[in-house]
């Protein structure tokens with residue numbers, strides 16, 4: 018049993034490191050050290066920070082081994098230095114950073130053979146290892162977002178996502194019956210503190226889009242003057258729209274009568290039936306109002322994603338409790354774009370809601386708070402220090418998110434003005450009287 022767990026942990030660590038290596042080997046030294054946007058760290062900072070977190074938690078805490086480089090802890094503490102300042106720090110250079118992460122990894126693989134995986138909550142069912150795998154995967158998604166902001170010739174390539182095979186999803190709604198469901202989890206072994214504990218939430222009947230809002234739908238909002246009509250926007254959203262000069266999703270530009278976008282260095286016409294991506298919360302909210310709808314709440318999103326009306330149970334994923342497979346959702350950077358609506362019929366929820374997991378993170382209209390009974394574990398800086406009204410929640414993961422860091426319970430958060438992340442949305446509305454039950 019624990020030897021299965023140990024080999025699974027080793028395989029996840031190795032698979033994750035292959036992705037980190039791909040993202041950092043794809044560019045030259047100058048590109049690793051350069052800051053591609055004030056919102057992002059230099060890639061070489063992410064790389065050594067990945068190793069430093071692994072050293073802190075696995076080498077020193079779990080393994081009780083000697084420090085590899087305690088002199089650099091402060092440099093790679095995300096709370097000590099905001100991203101915009103990181104290029105000015107005396108960081109490890111690319112050669113040193115690569116050597117550092119591989120030294121740390123060798124020690125971790127060595128201690129993984131012998132360290133007890135029980136007796137301490139931190140190691141129970143491999144949690145600390147799962148946390149570090151997820152941490153590295155989260156930085157891999159951040160590094161992919163940095164790649165998207167980088168200028169210059171393309172360095173990443175991947176096959177196109179599968180085609181849409183379920184017709185008629187765009188503009189279709191699914192009605193979700195009212196009543197209680199279980200939100201959050203007590204049982205998912207690698208679920209992080211903010212996904213816990215499981216609790217009952219009574220959600221009135223509502224309708225939610227069967228698929229994320231597409232580029233084609235979003236273009237209609239733009240064409241209808243959506244960006245010039247204050248009444249679709251919240252006061253804060255409108256102030257931001259004016260100040261930032263927003264006119265379309267990030268990376269879009271006019272192309273004759275239509276639009277083109279640039280993705281990972283390649284510019285092409287916008288594909289109408291793909292989920293829109295690189296929009297901020299305020300843009301999502303304005304679109305929803307224009308469409309006569311609203312954004313779903315976090316509880317609505319999770320109920321649409323996990324609730325099985327046949328059993329009354331909440332599942333780990335829309336498709337059930339089984340692990341992700343590539344035919345169920347666009348995760349894992351297998352494709353470097355969202356897939357068209359209708360591309361993942363095997364990933365639909367029992368209620369018939371598609372593409373909740375993968376493709377694009379979905380903004381929901383809920384501030385970031387702990388669930389009732391929340392307890393920070395193993396450190397407050399993972400999520401508790403972010404609780405409050407400044408952040409909005411995103412759900413479901415994107416094409417840039419790895420399956421190890423994505424579940425029906427997984428919660429992401431960011432400022433409502435952010436759109437360098439792979440963020441999209443779907444809309445919802447209250448069920449009409451008589452439509453609910």
Ligand SMILES: [Fe+2]
Pocket residue numbers: 066070095152156
């Ligand atoms: Fe981090």
